[in-house]
Amino acid sequence: MANVVITLKVMPEGVDTNLEDLKKAVNSKIKKFSGGDSRIEIEPVAFGLKALKFTFVSDEKKGGTDELENQIINIEGVNSVDVIDVRRALG
Numbered sequence: 001m002a003n004v005v006i007t008l009k010v011m012p013e014g015v016d017t018n019l020e021d022l023k024k025a026v027n028s029k030i031k032k033f034s035g036g037d038s039r040i041e042i043e044p045v046a047f048g049l050k051a052l053k054f055t056f057v058s059d060e061k062k063g064g065t066d067e068l069e070n071q072i073i074n075i076e077g078v079n080s081v082d083v084i085d086v087r088r089a090l091g
Contacts, residue, residue, distance in 0.1 A: 002060050003058065005089050006055070006085070007054065008081055010072060010080070011078070011079045013078065014049070023040055060088070069081050
């Protein structure tokens with residue numbers, strides 16, 4: 001089995017949602033799931049709304065990300081979470 005690189009897009013509930021708190025909470029869930037930190041990008045969406053994109057490496061043996069997505073969607077301030085990219089890591 002190999003490692004996979006996963007990118008999740010997390011949409012906050014609104015423009016008033018504290019993105020720093022959201023980053024910490026989501027990154028904590030990802031760290032428990034994958035065992036490592038993630039790269040975080042802020043992506044402007046529209047009208048001041050910004051999405052958070054988390055990219056991290058996980059072991060392919062873990063299977064899907066459904067459990068992680070369910071944990072993230074239950075964080076206060078999260079409107080939605082989507083897997084936008086999954087690919088095998090080379091090397």
